[in-house]
Structures are given as structure tokens and as C-alpha cells.
Amino acid sequence: MTPAQQKLVDTVLERFGSKAVTTDPQEIAPWESDWRGRYHGSAPALLSPGSTAEVAEIVRLAGELGVKIVPQGGNTGMVGGATPPADGSALLLSTRRMNRIRSIDPAANLAVVEAGVILANLHEAAGEHGRRFPLTLGAKGSATIGGLVSTNAGGTQVLRFGNMRHLVAGVEVVLPDGSVHDGLSPLKKDNRGYDLTQLMIGAEGTIGIVTAATLRLYPAILERAAAWVGVANPEDALKILRMMEARTISIESFEIIPGEIVGHVVAHIPGIRAPLAGEHAWQVLIESVATEPGAEAPAALLERLLVPVFEAGLAQDAVISTSEAQVESFWKIRDSISETERALGPAMQHDISVPVDKMPRFMIEAAAAAERRFPGTTATAFGHLGDGNVHFHVRAPDGADRDSWYAGDGPEISYFVYDLVVAEGGSISAEHGIGQMKRAELERLSPPSRIAALKAIKMALDPRGILNPGKLVSLAPEADTP
């Protein structure tokens, strides 16, 4: 620990008590690596402020002392964005003690929630008021609101509700100078200059620490249903989505999975059965919900919507859920893909997006191109077709040595995939952010004007580089590489 870090730790201990800081390596260890074990850092202390005022005072002091701070929520990120630098040059700041739901207003459909609140707890609290916070994802039992805001999280309901950006009505943020930006007031219209709330969403804690957010709620789901549809190709799947979108706004999810992957899931995961009897090259999971009393039952809606789909020859076969348990079983297949893929061998995974209309062709052509360029690999794309966002995985040839493949062909494969994405006007990070994982790729693949603008903003708001050093953009490459 540097003298400056020690001074900050001592001051925090003295002013905010022993709950607010630990230097015990055993307590800190779980938070020094990301949950997938890809990134490993070192922090001489873990600060756990109990209030926005405490966060502000810590950041102010850190600025004075030149101590760097890595903010952390549930530590469920995918790009090493909350992992501290390896050299111990930064302290961790956890929001875990700031876990109050400050208010829920069911009439206004708003909740004011502190950064450390776990997503599943918000779901439950909203449900008790007959409301729903629609964003959800696999890590909901650990992911926190502050992290979800700071990474502009996505998930499975983006098709209807948008990502976190669209669900945030306001934020409270501690800025790098230790001042508090109180933007929690839920104004539907507010044109007072550059939108600081939008700027903080997805900023990965590099220009401010989100301490609370005002979030939009929606009516609770009264009933839901899902259809599992066999289709010939992604092109037809997108046509189905377009037909349905023209007839209803009640489609919440539209996920596409290659039939081969469904086969692997059924083979690997106990208790899972294939929804459809025959072989189908591509399969689609469509979810619909009813939230208004008296609305058409979701299963009936799906059945009605599928009639013209079959008439147009776009679906080969389909089954509609008859119970909530069956909906769950459909989702179990979708949610088991990652686990199944891990069992199949090492794979380079890419969270990418292209314009929705380009996605069907991209899924086919990019996969073929990757397999041609890297013989023996298997490329598959699955996921949120309706969002133009798929998980594009390239699996190592059978028998490849995991470590040498990850170190050798692995990065080359990612360069190749990202180049294809950029050529289609796409994004190398659809959901997961940049963190430390994609910083170099962002710099390589962005026009200089974009990088210059990102750096100028970082420099303007955090000129001393106090917050989350080495993530997203570098101020000076030599100074803050994690």
C-alpha cells in the first residue's frame, strides 16, 4: 500500500468506521478477479461506503491524494470492467452496503434504488407492488443496479423494453471531483444541456460512480406464453418477427438458436427434451405476455399470429406452451447454451451487433467465413435476433489444446470476427461493454475521431484519472494499463 492509499484507508476507517473498509487479503480476494476468472487484479483495500455522502467524500479525498478507485457492484461483468489493476495501484470501492430501495411509487411506475441493490431483489420488491422491472439476465441474483446502469445492461427483454438506458429515468452520480450530481428527479422532459444522465449510463464507472437510480416500472405480467418454432433459416425467422411486430406490441422476446445447438443442449443437460419432433436447421423462441386485464391470452395471441406465418410458408413446425412450466422449459434450453458450449470445448465468444436487417445474412456468411479461415473450427450464432445482437461463438477444432488455442488462434479469430462486424456497421460490444477486454480492439477499430472524443470526455471529467483506470479508454497508455 502506498502512503497515499494508507492515508485514504485510515481516514475512511476513522470517519466511516470499520464497516467501510477492509485490508484483509482473504476478504478482498473474491473481488480481485472477474467471475469467469479471466482477469486478475490486486487491491490493497476494499472500501464499502454506506451512503452517497461517504462515496463523495472518498472520491474527493482520493482526488486530493491521487489514489485511484475501481468501483464495483456485483462483479458479474463480462469484460473485466470491475477488476482492479494488477499492480495494486487502485483501491476497490464496493457499493454492496448501499442496498436500499429508497422508494417505489406504483402509481407513477417509478422506483428509486441505490447502486448496491441486487436485481432480483428489485424484481421482488416491484412485484409486491403489482409492478415489474423488466430488465433481466442470468446474473440477476448477483448483478447490482449500479453495475447494470454503468454497463447499460441488456438481457432477454430488450426487444420490447430496450436496454438499461431506456429504463433509467434519472441517476445520482458522484463525479470524479467528489461532487454529487443529483439527477434522480424523474423528469419526462428536461432540456438543460448535455444529458449527463445518458452520459453516465454505460460509462463503466470511468467518469463517475453511480450511487442510485430512478428506474421505470411496468405493470406486472399477468400471464405469459411461448412458442417454439422450427424455421429454415434466419432470414425466415426475421420475416416472422416483422409479421408479428406489425400485428402486436406484445412480443417480449425473439431468440434464435441453431438446431444443432438445441441438439447439443438436449444431449448434455439432464431433463431437457426437444420441443419439436423433427429436425429444423434453426429454431426460434418467441415469448408473449399479457399485462392488461382483459387482454387476449398470450397463447391465443401466439396461435393467431402464427396462422399467417404458416400460410406464408415461413415456419416448418411450431409448438405453443400450455403452461408456465412449459415456458420455463423452453427458456431452460436457451439459458443452457453457455453451459453446453463449455462442455463442447474451448470457444472464442463474441457479443456483437449489426443492424437487425443485416443479421440473418451475417449469421450465415460470417460463420462460413470464420470456418473457412480457421479450418476445423465450428462457428455458431444464436441469441437476440430481434435486437440485431447475437452471441457469435467460434469453437476450437476437436482435440485442440485449450491453453495454446486460446493464446494462439483465439485472438486472431476475434480480430477476424470483429473486422466482419465493423464492415457491416456493427458494434464489437452489443451488451457487455469494453472494460479492459476490448479496449485495444475499440481503439483499433474506431475512427480516430471517435476515440479522440471519448478521451476528451474522460479527460474533461476525470483529468487526474482517478476513476476505474485502464478501462474503456486510456488517458495515457503508459500511465494506466491495468
Added chain:
Amino acid sequence: MTPAQQKLVDTVLERFGSKAVTTDPQEIAPWESDWRGRYHGSAPALLSPGSTAEVAEIVRLAGELGVKIVPQGGNTGMVGGATPPADGSALLLSTRRMNRIRSIDPAANLAVVEAGVILANLHEAAGEHGRRFPLTLGAKGSATIGGLVSTNAGGTQVLRFGNMRHLVAGVEVVLPDGSVHDGLSPLKKDNRGYDLTQLMIGAEGTIGIVTAATLRLYPAILERAAAWVGVANPEDALKILRMMEARTISIESFEIIPGEIVGHVVAHIPGIRAPLAGEHAWQVLIESVATEPGAEAPAALLERLLVPVFEAGLAQDAVISTSEAQVESFWKIRDSISETERALGPAMQHDISVPVDKMPRFMIEAAAAAERRFPGTTATAFGHLGDGNVHFHVRAPDGADRDSWYAGDGPEISYFVYDLVVAEGGSISAEHGIGQMKRAELERLSPPSRIAALKAIKMALDPRGILNPGKLVSLAPEADTP
């Protein structure tokens, strides 16, 4: 004209031809004042580039030469945001020649539109594809897409569709260094750092010139209907909105007007009749539309939604439109308020917002407080109750001298109103922006941290203060007051 300005003008003329520049004072004059005649500036030349590349080259040269540029669209703004400084220190740059709709994709529900396209023309073009661009406002015959993006415009359909920010899928922007940020690719998910698109929306041309935008389209309206409802107070009106929102998503507009104002409109505007027979202290205009084939007819929906409203004793009387002409006649009343108010005498007008739930009480109490504090005045609030945004007007005492009242009590009244707004966590600019009109008030009423952040962003992206000097935030007060 300064030598530097002359050099820029000569270069533009030489490189882009005579269409791209004029120095004829008569041609320039209409663009030197805002349309309400409140702000007057002077520009020695008006540049009219024909393409994004030309804009970029002009801005690059301007930076090199130290020439300031004021971007302008339809010049329909409300806060002097497109009016040049009075001292001739800036050239005007009009987007009027960049008026191409580059593409409309009805399947993807997207349009790519240049900055100079007039809103009404986009409405028409979308309609030809069975689609609708839902943002609309009084100035639609002149307002341009670039200006609407740069001011994050609102209008009457915000309740359902949000303001411009929610309708923009991407922007193309010339940055102050003359580089082009091409963010037109309509990615539904894109987490590559600070959201430059969101940052440019509502930035009033101070950190970039929006040259094109990708905009979201919606299904065309098949049928619409409106209800005119008499209520006792704004509190009951909001309860009605909440009841309806819990049962449908098809309410597009929810406007509240004091009964007294309706009376004035009926008295002043020929051919308008009061929708309701009796006296009602407050009146509400509710619009509903059908866009899905087979959906419930909007009039039937409104009738169904009003049943529990009457049962709950929230409505005193109501009439539902039986024809499109009647819908138009209801809107005519709403749209004639400004004209009517002008006939009633001078008034200080405020475009303000507070959280929706606080608005009913604010409308009553703030009006009473203003009338107490400024005896003889009449304060009225009307407008977008569902957005938490009303137009708050304070009319001069009968017989007050226009000029001396505007110069005397006028500003005091605005300070008073804005103080009340800020006390409720509201915004002193809901729809119209800051421009030059509210810059001092923004500075007076914002926490220093907010102003510091705005200035830091401006300084980071436009360090030489080339773009739209004196608007929104000042870099150095002495240097760029218009």
C-alpha cells in the same frame, strides 16, 4: 467581415460554388433574428453547404482560421439558440440544402434523413410507406430534423413516443475539429463507451453539427379519436390518466387546459365551439389511436376507459369525437391558446417540467403564489400533464404598459417561477432548450457541479469555441456573450 471570415467565405465560394455562400445582407436578414423577434444578431455571411463533406470542410477551416459558426435549421427555436451574436463575430451555417431523405425502410421502421429535411416532409414521406414519424409540433412546416435533434424537441405525442431523444436511432455529426462522427448505423445494442449520439441530442449545436439522423418509424395511424372531459382539478385529471394507463398503451396525448382559457379561446377564435355545455374548472383533451388492424376502435376504447372514470367520480362530463373533423376541432382549441393569450395582453411564458406526480399541486399552488407575489397578474398553466410539462404563463395586470412590464416585473416573475420549479426538482427548460435565453438562469439555478460538467464537456470537444458561441454554456463569459 474580418480577414479570417473573408478567407473562409472566399474558400467556400471557390470550392463549393455560389450556392454554398451568400454575403447579401437582404438574403441573410431573415436568419439573423429568431422567428418571435426576440433575439437579433448579425452575420456577415450565410454558408449553405450541400453535403456532410462540405460541412466538415467548413468546420475544419473555421477551426484553423478561428472563425465562429452558428448552425441553423428552420429557425423555429424558442430560446434564441440559432441566432448569431450581435457583433458579427460568427457566420451562419444553414442546413437548408441538405434536405434529402436518404432512405426509408418500412420493414425495419427506419428512415435516414438529412439535417435540412423539414418535419412535415418527413411525415409525408413516411406516410407514403404506410409509416409514421410520430413527433409533431406547431412549427412542423419549417422545423428541420437537424434542429429537432439538436434541441431534443418534444411536441404533443411525447406521452406515448417520448421526445426526439427516443426517436433517434443514430446520428451523423460534424465534430468541432472537422471530423465526421458517423453514428447512423441503427444498432439496437451498442456499448462502446460514452454514448456520443445521446450526447449530441439536445446539445444545441455547441459541440457538433448534426448533419443527418437515423429515425424510428411506427405504423401509420389507421384511426384516431379524442375525448374532451370536464374535471374538477388537475389532481383528478392525473388520476384519470393513471387509470387509463393501467388499462391501455394507446393513449397518445393527455392535455389539460383551464376552463377559463377554453372560454377565452371560444370568445377570440372564430368558428370554435366549446366541446362541453356546462362550466368546468379544468378540461382535458385525450387522444387515442389505432394502428393495428383489428384493434378496438379508438372511440370505443375511450368510451370503455371512461366508464370507471365516471364511476370513480373523477369526470364531470365528457364528449367523445364521432369524426376526424371533430378530433381536429378539439385540437384547434388546444393549438389556439397561444394566439388567444397574445390577444389578452403581455405575458411571461415558461416552458417548465416537474415530476408528473407533483404537477397537479404545482399548477394550483405555483399559480396562486405568483398571483400573490405580483398583484394583478393572472397565472395559468396548461399543456402536457402526462409529461409533467406545462406552459406556465403569467399575464400582466390589465392596462399594464407592454414594454415597461416586460422590462420591469417580467424578469422578476420568471426568477420567481423558476425558483418554484427548482424547489420541486423540476427543469427550467422542458422542451425548448437553453439557447441564449436561459443561459444565465441555468447558471444561477444549477449546482456548480452541473455547470462545471457542462463546461468541461464543451471545452473538451470544442476547445476553441468555434460552434454556436454564447449558447447553452459559456466557456469564458467575457469571450462569447452573444
